[in-house]
Amino acid sequence: MRPNALRGSILALALAALPMAARAQAPLAAEGCLGCHGPDGRGVTGAGAINGRDRAELIAIMLAFRANERPGTIMGRIARGYTEAEIAAVAEHFSRIR
């Protein structure tokens, strides 16, 4: 019983810590965003926050920038450089940061 209980508590601990682990192992594609949108994508004056937003919404925004369907000054030029898989990974990453 005891090893199982221990294992269970460790699993719970590991799961509770997962968002942090995800942050620590951010996809490198997401690191490119931080140079303008600030640490953890929390935004600075002039560059909006991209953290904590719905994953699907973030993907939709990036795909719209990529297709020139969303007005933007530079994000279209940026979004067209990333693959759909990278956009999904980046969106997943920032959606987890609250």
Place this chain on the structure above:
Amino acid sequence: MTMILSRRAILAAGALLAAPTPLRAQGAMRLLVIGGGFGGASAASFARRSYPDVQVTLVEPQRAFVTCPYGNLLLGGERQISQITHSYDGLRARGVTLVHDRAAGIDAAAKTVRLAGGQTLAYDRLILSPGIALRWGAIEGYDQAAADVMPHAWIPADGAQTLLLRRQLEAMPDGGVVGLAIPGNPFRCPPGPYERISMIAHYLKRHKPRSKIIALDAKEGFSKQGLFQDGWRALYGDMIEWVPGNRDGKVVKIDVAERVLETEFGTRHKVDVANVIPPQSAAALAAETGLVNDSGWVPVNTRTFEARAAQGIHVIGDANIPGPMPKSGYVANTTAKQAVASAVALHRGQTPPEAVYFNTCYSHVGENYGISVVGIFRPNADGTAITEVPNSGGVSPRGDLPEQRRAEAIYADAWYDSITRSMFG
């Protein structure tokens, strides 16, 4: 602290759930970073954020870092030196061990670095971000003493060169001539000289409107050229004259006493204030370590940024030659992260991550007038070269677009704030 505890919890959980792993037997990986500029500070900060179990030491002689970016705004009177000076306290608080000394020699075989103060540091992997050296003498008459009269203001160091150029602009009479000598490619910050021309014009227009700027360029074209020239005409009329290399723009000789910039075909331009940006190479430490090739820059692996000439030394920042990527602060920042991730993976016997590199470079042309260039780059399939992703990136649209220019001036400030926080926070 929370992140470190959580990370430890994960490691502990992993160790107990799987077969026992001798996690501690190897000891913590020692990552040594040389140079605390855009490359090195980004590397040290990223390493602490992403790999709390790695020991990070940063060797940097200076106690604070003055950025090249936004130095031109200081010349334009839009920033003070304190606003572009950053302390290393944030990195120290993050757990980086700071050693304020100069790296005097690298032994790649023994994996040690000798410091000028006598100490020797051992490493498992080295991130080398030494920056550039100015090629004194490449322009006849332009040596270190000449720079005290005609500043380069291209390696800020403690800010003295940038401040000297600013003081000279302030002391110049209305109606004076400011001369710039601009080098051929490659050099640090390709749009930098042209932003500098813009910001000097911005200052002169307000305070000395009868003055002129003559920019003597070794090249026949430059980064964001159309956008810059559109802005110059719109904002500064005929104040700026840009002379390309094919119209005798290449400065080959300097007469400090007479304040003359002399070009290839013997034209002598007498100026009141001179800014000489000389040809450059990788910093001396890279050359002394045997890492540079005939170009004077360091060839690197396109994925890991390991120097082609030495295993275990990852060279980032302006000292390397990363294919089509410009020598910019953002490229130094993005490649620092790839280099650190690769260094850690290789130390652990793992495969380095897939690479995607990113650059956004803003230039201020005038008040509420910003322009940009974006680039997304990847190694090609066999890793022999880095290429720009087709149909991506590029420069701001041309035309009369005041809202776009205004937005990009604001984004430029956001960029500066964000990237310096990511380096030093």
